[in-house]
Amino acid sequence: MRIPDEKLAEVFDRGFTVVEGFLDKETLAAAQDALWEIYPRPEAYFADPDAYPKFARSQFAGLRFFPYPSWALNRVPVYPDLIDAAERFLQTSEIDCYKIELWAKYSGAVDYDQSHHRDYENHTIVVPRADQTMPQMTCFILLSDVTEVDGPTKAVPLEKSRHIPIGVTRTEMGDFFEDEVAVTGPAGSMLIYKTDVFHRGSNFKAPGRSRFVMPVDFKPRGWRWQGKLAWPDRALKPGWKEAMVRMTPRQRDLFGWPPAGDPYWNAQTLSDVALRYPGIDLSAYGAQAERGATPSPGSARSGASP
Known part of the structure; x- marks a missing residue:
């Protein structure tokens, strides 16, 4: 779906927004099926968690970087309505997609609770501007239903944190817990937020639950102090060639083609x-x-x- 202008404006006013029903049903279903080429199905994982010890190593053990074995996943970060939203949010068609990840979490694998933090530390070598010019657009596309018990991301509205200098990147555990908003929604929804917004990962509140999201980030082209992944470093990975072949010229352009x-x-x-x-x-x-x-x-x- 095309994201309404008022939703993009909310990112600047509140720091984040949630768009339900963003992915069409066909794209979502194909991407969900393709997850099992990379991750164990929840029923398989919970039948024998000890068979998948890597997910217990850290909160970030479930991260996988672009590209992926299936076009069904590789096409999600170049979804036309996502490109359109990034162009309008960044107010230019000259944009780069600078990070694509998949992130799987399984309840009980590890403690996923975090203190609130700002993401910009590994998205820029300086700091975001407080006047909200030169922004980056960061997104979490939900590939599974996320409810209050599914370890949702929790974000702090800007009105609650504007008094904290942007140079402060982390808070003490428990700070802002009364002000945070749980990002929930059905599969296919998307969270859009800015890199200076305080947010955190939270723990599952029920056994046998799992969460799958795809973080995708965009920036205006030419701002060399921003970025995260170097695409040439990923070009030998399975799925890269198929993705480049199947993409349109506009989609390839996002990677610096x-x-x-x-x-x-x-x-x-x-x-x-x-x-x-x-x-x-x-x-x-x-x-x-x-x-x-x-x-x-x-x-x-x-x-x-x-």
């Missing part, structure tokens, strides 16, 4: 990229090569001396 019309494209790069990604449609990038683009400044020059 050279856009149509960029001087990067010529007969050689078109030919070799096609070899690297069998089956990819590069027709959108071919017109520039046919015109004979001039190399961009800083590109390698044949015979150039150091």
Whole structure:
């Protein structure tokens, strides 16, 4: 669904918003089925938790980074309505998708309770601006139903925390517990929040429960002090090539793929990229090569001396 403007405005006013019914039913169902290529089904896990000791190692043991074995999961972070929301939130079409994760949690595996914290410490090497310019858009897409007993994320409205300098990144355990709001909703819902918002992970309140979410983050292009994952470092992982082949040029652009019309494209790069990604449609990038683009400044020059 297309996210209403008032929901995006709420992120700036309150610090976060929850959009129910964001993913369409078909996309959601396919993504849920694909989870079991990566994680044990809840019934399998709870039948024998000792068979899956890795989930007991830390709160973050269930994290898996993009790409994934199935296109059903890889297409979720490039969902057209998500791109549209990021463009409107960041007020530019020149955006980067700078982080994609999956996160599975199983009740009883480990203590998931956290104190409130701000996420920006590993999203930027400086701090967010208090005037809310140059923001980043961070999201949690719920791939399972999340109720009060399912270890929901708990966020603190900005009106309760504006008095705390942004340079303070963590609170003591228990601070803001009376002010926090549990982020709950049916599978397919999405939390959008800013990196300077205090929030925390919480513990499950019932046995036999599980939670699956996909965090996806966006930033305006060119702000080099922001980011998290380096996509070339993920390009050898299973699922990457299929994802790039199946994405549209707009979707690839989110990962830093050279856009149509960029001087990067010529007969050689078109030919070799096609070899690297069998089956990819590069027709959108071919017109520039046919015109004979001039190399961009800083590109390698044949015979150039150091």
